[in-house]
Amino acid sequence: MRVEQIAVFLENKSGRLAEIMTILADANINIRALSVADTADFGILRLIVNDVEKAREVLMNGGFTVGKTSVLAVEVADEVGGLATVLKAIHKAGLNVEYMYAFVNKSGENAVLIFRFEKMDEAIASLQKDGFTLLSGEQICAL
Structure with missing residues (x-):
């Protein structure tokens, strides 16, 4: 039930986010969720997209540093x-959240x-045991 997410490192400079979005749009990549975090020198753009490998490739070809990470999607x-x-269930299980973000589906x-x-494995087991629904990447893209 892990979902692949890409992380793009970018300078805190005007136009860089627009450049990434244009590259993805030109490659027909659909963004399902995103989060942007920044530090003084750079930002980290985290994305869940419909085609992880293609997005990774076009962004790297565009000169961006791109990583891939597994995350969990909890409905x-x-x-x-x-x-x-x-969050109460996560705390009860003694799990540490490195980061999180959210979105509301179309319905x-x-x-x-x-x-x-x-x-991650402990989190999957604990959340499923507590009755939470974990979504796959395909399910997220179908929302």
């Missing part, structure tokens, strides 16, 4: 307390939380 009800429910009934855990 929760899009209602007050949805995130709190998952508006559920939200999808993207997590990177220190111990």
